[in-house]
Structures are given as C-alpha cells and as structure tokens.
Amino acid sequence: xxxxxxxxxxxxxxxxxxxxxxxxxxxxxxxxxxxxxxxxxxxxxxxxxxxxxxxxxxxxxxxxxxxxxxxxxxxxxxxxxxxxxxxxxxxxxxxxxxxxxxxxxxxxxxxxxxxxxxxxxxxxxxxxxxxxxxxxxxxxxxxxxxxxxxxxxxxxxxxxxxxxxxxxxxxxxxxxx
Amino acid sequence: xxxxxxxxxxxxxxxxxxxxxxxxxxxxxxxxxxxxxxxxxxxxxxxxxxxxxxxxxxxxxxxxxxxxxxxxxxxxxxxxxxxxxxxxxxxxxxxxxxxxxxxxxxxxxxxxxxxxxxxxxxxxxxxxxxxxxxxxxxxxxxxxxxxxxxxxxxxxxxxxxxxxxxxxxxxxxxxxxxxxxxxxxxxxxxxxxxxxxxxxxxxxxxxxxxxxxxxxxxxxxxxxxxxxxxxxxxxxxxxxxxxxxxxxxxxxxxxxxxxxxxxxxxxxxxxxxxxxxxxxxxxxxxxxxxxxxxxxxxxxxxxxxxxxxxxxxxxxxxxxxxxxxxxxxxxxxxxxxxxxxxxxxxxxxxxxxxxxxxxxxxxxxxxxxxxxxxxxxxxxxxxxxxxxxxxxxxxxxxxxxxxxxxxxxxxxxxxxxxxxxxxxxxxxxxxxxxxxxxxxxxxxxxxxxxxxxxxxxxxxxxxxxxxxxxxxxxxxxx
Numbered sequence: 001x002x003x004x005x006x007x008x009x010x011x012x013x014x015x016x017x018x019x020x021x022x023x024x025x026x027x028x029x030x031x032x033x034x035x036x037x038x039x040x041x042x043x044x045x046x047x048x049x050x051x052x053x054x055x056x057x058x059x060x061x062x063x064x065x066x067x068x069x070x071x072x073x074x075x076x077x078x079x080x081x082x083x084x085x086x087x088x089x090x091x092x093x094x095x096x097x098x099x100x101x102x103x104x105x106x107x108x109x110x111x112x113x114x115x116x117x118x119x120x121x122x123x124x125x126x127x128x129x130x131x132x133x134x135x136x137x138x139x140x141x142x143x144x145x146x147x148x149x150x151x152x153x154x155x156x157x158x159x160x161x162x163x164x165x166x167x168x169x170x171x172x173x174x175x176x177x
Numbered sequence: 178x179x180x181x182x183x184x185x186x187x188x189x190x191x192x193x194x195x196x197x198x199x200x201x202x203x204x205x206x207x208x209x210x211x212x213x214x215x216x217x218x219x220x221x222x223x224x225x226x227x228x229x230x231x232x233x234x235x236x237x238x239x240x241x242x243x244x245x246x247x248x249x250x251x252x253x254x255x256x257x258x259x260x261x262x263x264x265x266x267x268x269x270x271x272x273x274x275x276x277x278x279x280x281x282x283x284x285x286x287x288x289x290x291x292x293x294x295x296x297x298x299x300x301x302x303x304x305x306x307x308x309x310x311x312x313x314x315x316x317x318x319x320x321x322x323x324x325x326x327x328x329x330x331x332x333x334x335x336x337x338x339x340x341x342x343x344x345x346x347x348x349x350x351x352x353x354x355x356x357x358x359x360x361x362x363x364x365x366x367x368x369x370x371x372x373x374x375x376x377x378x379x380x381x382x383x384x385x386x387x388x389x390x391x392x393x394x395x396x397x398x399x400x401x402x403x404x405x406x407x408x409x410x411x412x413x414x415x416x417x418x419x420x421x422x423x424x425x426x427x428x429x430x431x432x433x434x435x436x437x438x439x440x441x442x443x444x445x446x447x448x449x450x451x452x453x454x455x456x457x458x459x460x461x462x463x464x465x466x467x468x469x470x471x472x473x474x475x476x477x478x479x480x481x482x483x484x485x486x487x488x489x490x491x492x493x494x495x496x497x498x499x500x501x502x503x504x505x506x507x508x509x510x511x512x513x514x515x516x517x518x519x520x521x522x523x524x525x526x527x528x529x530x531x532x533x534x535x536x537x538x539x540x541x542x543x544x545x546x547x548x549x550x551x552x553x554x555x556x557x558x559x560x561x562x563x564x565x566x567x568x569x570x571x572x573x574x575x576x577x578x579x580x581x582x583x584x585x586x587x588x589x590x591x592x593x594x595x596x597x598x599x600x601x602x603x604x605x606x607x608x609x610x611x612x613x614x615x616x617x618x619x620x621x622x623x624x625x626x627x628x629x630x631x632x633x634x635x636x637x638x639x640x641x642x643x644x645x646x647x648x649x650x651x652x653x654x655x
Contacts, residue, residue, distance in 0.1 A: 146241045150293060150305035153187060157286050157309055161316040164279050 010050050014112070017043035018105050026097045034072040041065035075166075178228045178243060181219060182253070182292040184235040186212055186285040193282065202274045205281035209264040212285070217257035220250050243296050248437075251501055252295045252430050255508040258632070259421035260288045262512050262625035266519045267414040269621035280320065280414060287313040287418065291426040300348050300358040300439075303431065307344070307394065310427045311337045317415035318407050329410030332403040336393050343390035350383035360439045368441040384440050388432065395428020397486060398456040401479050405463075408475035413519040413528075416471055420478055421512035425504050429485050433500060442492055445576040449490025454581055456483030461591040465598065470518045470528040473599055474511065480592065481507045481554065487585060488569035496572020503565035506553065506636065510562060513550040513629035517543050520618035520626070521603060530599060535608030539615045542623050544604040546630040551596035553633045556589045561636035564644075 003011075017040050024036025041064035049057035140148060189208045193201045223231070225245035236243070263284055271277040290313060293306030315337075319330035352358055354376050355366035366372070367380055389400070396404035404424065408416050436442040442449075460480025467473035485507070488500030520543045521536065522528045537544030553562035566589060574582040617623075636643065 142240065144301070146239045147302055147305050149239055150302065150309065153286070153289060153293075154305065154309050154312060156187075156190075157290075157312045157316070160282065160286065161312065164283075164316055165319060165322070 006050055010047055013043045013046040013050065014109075017047065018109060022098075022101065022105055025101045028093060031073070031076055034069060034076060037072070038065045038069040041068075071162075075162075178231060178233055178236065179239065179241055179296065180233050180235040182216060182296070183289055186289050186292075190282050190285050193278075198275075198278070202278045205278050206264060206268055209281050209284060210261065212288075213257045213261040213264065217254055217261070220253045220257070225250070241296070242298065244298055248430075248434065248501055249295050251505050252426060253292065255505050256288060256291050256295070256422055256426065258629070259418060259508055259512050260284055262421065262516055262629060263414055263418040265621050265625045266417050266516055269619065270412065270414045270519055270523055276320070280317070280412075283313050283317050283320070284418065287317070287423065291422065294426050294431060298360050300351065300360070300363065304341075304344055304348060307427055307431070308341065310423060311341075311394075314407075314415075314419060314423055317418065318411040320415060321412050323410070325406075325410035326412070329403075329406040329408075333407045336400070336403040340390040340393035343386045343393070347383045347386035347390065350379060350386070354380045354383065360435075364439050364441055367439070387435065387440075391428050391432045391435070392452065393428075394424065395432060395482055396424050396479055397428070397452055397482060398459040398479060401456070401459075404479060405472050405475040408478070409469055409472040413471065413515065413522050416474075417512055417515040417519065420474060420515050421508050424478065424482070425508060429482055429504060433485075433489055433497070433504070436489055437497065442489075445492050445578065446490045450487050450573070450576075450578055450581050453483045453486030453488075453490055454584060456480060456486060457585060457588045458483075461588050461595065465591065465595040468530050470521065470530055470533075470599065470603065471515070473530070473595065474514050474518060477514075477554065477592070477595070478507075478511055480588070481511070484566060484569050484585065487573050487581060491569075491572040491576035491578070493572050493575050495568050495575055499565050499568025499570075499572055503562075503569060506561045506565045506633075509629050509632050509636075510550040510553045513546060513626060513633065514554070516622060516626045516629065517547045517550070520622040523622070524615050524618055525612055530602040533603045533609055533612070534606050535604070536612070536615065537604040538608065539612070540604075540617045543618055543626065546626045547604060548600060549630045549633055551593075551600060553637070555593035555596055557593070559637045559640070561633050561640070564637065564640045 020036050020039035020043060024033050024040060027033040027036055041060055045057045045061040045065060048060055189212065193205050193208065196204070225247075228243060228245040264281065267277055267280040267284070271280060287310055290306050290309030294303060294310060297303035297306055311333075315330045315334050318333060319326050348358060351363055354372065355363050357363060357366075367384075372380060393400040393403075408420055411419060436449075457480050460476045460478070460483060464473050464476035464480060467476060481503070485500045485503050488496040488503060490496070518528060520540065521533065524540065525533060525536070527533065549560065553560035556563045556566035566585075570582045570585055573585065618626075
C-alpha cells in the first residue's frame with residue numbers, strides 16, 4: 001500500500017480538521033468555539049481542494065469559514081455571554097468533555113481509514129451519458145436552478161429567524177442604554 | 178401550479194415586509210387565508226393535466242418539471258387545510274399584532290417549504306425544501322422565547338441536524354452509486370439488478386441512512402425524543418401546524434413517496450412493521466400517562482404515525498392506500514384537537530388536565546368537536562379515521578402479518594382509553610374550581626374547529642364514493 005503526496009496532505013488536513021473540530025466542541029469560551037469551527041471549515045476546504053473540486057472548496061471557504069463565522073461572531077458580540085470559569089476547575093471540565101466527545105471523532109476516523117483501505121470496492125460515479133462533463137455554471141444554472149432558488153428561500157428564512165429571535169433582545173438592550 | 182404554490186406565498190411575504198407595518202399586519206392574515214383557500218380549491222377542482230400545462234411562468238424560469246399525482250394532491254389539500262387552521266388560531270391566540278404578523282410570515286414560509294417537498298422529484302431538491310420546513314419550524318417553536326420553547330426548539334435543531342447528516346450522507350452515497358439524484362433514475366438504478374454486490378450493499382446502506390433520517394423527521398420511535406417537547410412547548414398556534422402537518426410532510430409523506438417511487442419497497446417490510454408497531458405502542462402508553470393536554474396529543478401523534486408506517490410496511494394496495502388516507506385524516510383530526518387545545522388554553526389559561534374539568538357545558542362547540550376528533554382518532558365508525566385504519570389493518574393482515582394487525586387493533590382500544598380519559602378530565606364531569614366564569618372560544622377558534630369537524634364527519638360518511646373515485650386511483654402508486 002503506497003501513499004501518494006496528495007493522499008499524505010489529505011490525511012494531514014483531515015487530522016487537523018478533526019483536532020480543530022474537537023477544539024470547537026471542547027472550548028469553554030463560545031468565541032473560541034466559533035473560531036474552532038471556522039478552522040475546521042478551512043481544513044475541510046483544503047481536503048476538498050486536494051480531492052479535485054476547487055470550486056466547492058472556494059464555496060466552503062467563503063461561506064462556511066467566512067460568512068458563517070462572521071454571523072457567529074456578530075451574534076456572540078450581541079449576546080456577550082458570561083464566562084463559566086467561576087467555582088469550577090477548567091482543566092477538570094476539559095477532561096470531562098474530552099471523555100465525552102472523543103469517541104465520535106475516533107469512530108469516524110476509524111471508519112474513514114477502513115473505507116480508504118477498502119476503497120477499491122467503492123462504487124465510482126458513472127460518467128454523464130453524453131460523455132462530456134458539465135461545467136459548474138451549467139450544473140448550477142441549468143441543472144440545479146430550483147435548488148439555488150430553494151437555498152435563497154432558506155437564507156430568507158434564516159435572516160427572518162435572526163431578526164425575529166434577536167429583535168426584542170436588541171430593542172430591550174437599546175432602551176436600557 | 179409552482180407559481181401559485183411556491184412563488185406567490187414567497188412574494189407575499191416579501192411585499193408584506195416592505196409595507197408599512199400597520200397595513201402589513203392587517204393584510205397578512207387575509208393574504209394567508211386567500212392563498213390557502215385558493216390552493217385547496219385549485220387542487221380539488223382542476224384536473225392534474227392542468228398542473229402541467231396551465232399558466233405557470235415560474236415553472237419555466239426555474240426549469241422545474243413536476244409530476245402530478247394523487248398522492249401530491251392529498252398532501253396539497255392537507256397542507257392548505259392545516260395552514261388555514263393555523264392562521265385562524267394564530268389570530269385568536271396572539272394578542273400582540275406584531276407577533277401575529279411574524280407568525281403569519283413564518284406560516285407562509287413553512288407552507289412554501291412543504292409545497293416544495295411535495296413537488297420535489299430530485300433527492301437534493303427534496304433535502305433543500307426539508308431544511309426550509311425545519312428552519313421555519315425551529316423559529317415557530319421558539320417564537321415566544323420562553324425557556325421551555327427554546328429548549329424544545331433546541332432539541333428539534335439538534336435531532337434535525339442529525340437527520341440532515343444522515344440524509345445528506347445518503348444522498349452523496351446514492352449519487353456515487355447511481356450518478357443522478359432524480360427519483361426516476363435512482364429507482365431504475367436501485368431496482369434494475371445491474372449493480373454489483375459491493376454497490377448493492379452500498380446502496381442499501383444509503384437507503385437505511387435516508388430512512389433513519391426520515392424517521393427522525395417523522396418522530397418515529399425510537400427517534401421521537403424531540404417531538405413531545407417541541408409540540409408541547411411551542412406556542413399552541415405553532416403546535417397546530419407541527420402536529421397537523423409538518424412532521425407528516427417532512428417525515429411520513431416523504432417516506433411514503435420515496436418508498437414507493439424511489440427505493441421500490443414492493444415486499445412487506447418487517448423493519449417498517451416493527452418500527453410502526455413500536456411507535457403505536459410507545460405513543461399510546463406514553464399518552465395515557467400525560468397530564469398536559471398538548472403533550473398527550475404529541476404522544477398520540479407518535480402512535481398514529483405508527484399506523485401509517487405499518488400500512489406502508491405492508492406494501493400492498495390496502496396498506497399503502499390506507500396509509501395515505503390516514504395521513505390526510507390524521508392531519509384533519511389532529512389539527513382539530515390542537516385547535517381545541519388552543520381554545521381551552523386561551524379560555525382557561527392552562528393545558529394541565531388536572532386543573533380542568535366540566536368544560537363541555539361552558540364550551541359546547543369545543544367539547545363536541547373534540548369528541549368527534551377523538552372518536553375518529555380511535556377509529557370509531559363511521560368517522561374518517563375508522564376507514565383509514567380499516568384499510569391499514571386489512572393491508573397488514575393481507576401482507577401475512579396477522580399478529581401485527583391484531584396488536585394494532587388492540588392498541589387502537591388504548592387510543593380510545595387515553596382519549597376518553599382526556600375527555601373526562603377536560604370536558605366532562607364537575608366544573609373545576611376557578612373556571613366558573615369561563616366562556617366558549619370566539620369565532621377565530623370555532624371556524625377552523627367546525628370546518629375540520631365537518632370534514633371528519635363527511636369524509637367518513639361519503640367513504641364508499643371516495644374509495645371508488647379518489648382512493649382506488651392511488652393504487653397506481655404500487
């Protein structure tokens with residue numbers, strides 16, 4: 001079994017992705033948690049890029065690592081959560097969280113390694129009927145126009161939710177100031 | 178069709194949010210009324226060929242091919258009916274005009290999502306619309322921003338995220354296996370027998386992931402953890418929508434649609450029969466022990482969804498037609514029960530059944546419609562619920578599972594038991610202390626209650642006609 005340089009970088013990125021995801025879950029500070037999530041997305045983008053889908057990598061990087069992190073950080077700055085360090089040992093809590101959350105990524109890593117070892121048995125997506133692969137533009141605009149519209153509606157619902165669920169808080173905060 | 182069911186509600190939401198708030202507040206309810214009534218009447222009065230060839234500019238713009246079916250028609254009518262009722266109940270329950278406006282907007286957005294789910298003929302499109310339904314439901318549950326509401330919404334978000342992971346993974350695996358996500362192509366790929374052993378195992382794994390995701394969305398035991406909290410902690414107007422249609426459109430209908438049109442479940446499925454039975458039993462026993470009216474209805478929903486699942490699991494004409502018919506009937510009588518719960522909550526200030534009692538003298542219409550709804554849920558003839566349960570039981574029996582059929586009948590008696598207990602504790606007996614001044618709910622709660630009660634009764638009475646003209650064509654699904 002030989003590992004190509006590409007595979008090697010994918011493994012490194014996957015390991016870093018798993019670690020930053022664990023950090024996101026274990027962090028006691030919500031801001032650090034959001035940054036951990038952003039970092040996870042960055043490593044995922046690298047994996048997607050190395051797997052040969054640069055456009056998907058750019059989407060992942062710009063939307064998940066970029067836009068969503070901005071939304072998270074804005075929301076965190078709005079609510080200013082209190083720290084949880086009072087009266088409890090931080091190290092102890094981290095250990096407890098590690099015990100609680102480590103099994104899932106470990107299982108996923110093991111499953112991933114097993115799949116990679118047996119990858120010759122995995123089905124490969126059949127080529128398009130006419131033989132010529134579609135460009136991203138054709139896929140997004142001709143084949144998946146309704147999905148784009150659906151995602152626009154989804155964003156509208158999300159924005160509506162943020163306005164509805166945070167507006168009263170902001171109003172209260174405004175009147176208190 | 179797509180213009181009316183997807184684009185118009187969306188444009189209405191956008192326009193309402195651009196108008197001065199006072200005018201928008203006044204218009205939002207009537208726009209919702211008009212849309213639901215027109216949608217329902219359109220589906221009932223037009224032939225399905227006009228769905229394809231009627232005036233539909235948005236369909237062309239979106240390049241979206243729709244496939245008319247009786248199953249879609251059943252769902253469109255159910256969605257219109259439940260959203261119609263939720264609009265009335267929202268108007269009745271929310272005294273704050275601003276809250277009413279937000280609620281009406283969310284109802285329209287959720288309706289767009291559910292209609293999209295019904296229109297979908299592609300697994301990824303289906304996923305996108307399922308997420309629209311889920312996102313608008315989270316907001317509806319947390320709308321009052323109470324601790325219980327936020328906790329209920331959080332549980333829903335959490336389990337819905339797990340369902341999303343399962344469904345998306347399944348979509349990726351099916352795409353790897355079949356090279357397309359179109360229902361027709363995936364079905365041909367899965368049922369043609371041309372996949373080699375490895376790819377077949379892979380495809381089976383993908384189907385299992387998808388079904389597990391839909392079990393979570395549908396609140397089927399043991400994936401039901403979110404449902405009682407979400408239903409009972411949401412504002413009751415939102416519970417009408419959630420209990421009436423959301424879990425059915427997002428979970429059960431999608432499962433029926435995919436089982437029949439994509440996964441090709443053409444043999445009785447012990448897995449579906451097993452999970453269905455578990456849902457019926459757990460839901461019924463849990464409902465018996467509840468003292469919160471809405472929580473009891475939530476567990477009752479889990480139990481009733483179990484009947485739909487065993488009907489689907491029987492994989493024969495009676496079972497599947499009964500399951501589809503029960504989706505519609507359950508939408509109607511569960512919505513009616515939640516409307517009545519809203520009326521009781523608003524008039525008495527509580528849904529704790531230990532603090533209620535003797536309300537039928539003070540609230541005769543609510544009490545009477547509640548009796549009709551629970552008798553229909555329990556499957557008492559000649560109400561609509563009896564016929565759908567009968568078809569399901571016949572289907573299960575015919576599929577070679579008489580034990581399951583007998584247990585399902587016995588558990589239907591449990592349904593009667595917990596509803597009789599509810600009726601006695603809330604509506605019959607001596608009037609509870611402190612409720613002497615209580616009055617009947619106003620017309621905003623009575624209009625949907627009476628409409629739904631009439632449908633429950635009429636559907637039951639005209640069943641023989643319905644069987645020949647509407648239900649038998651559903652046979653073509655198999």
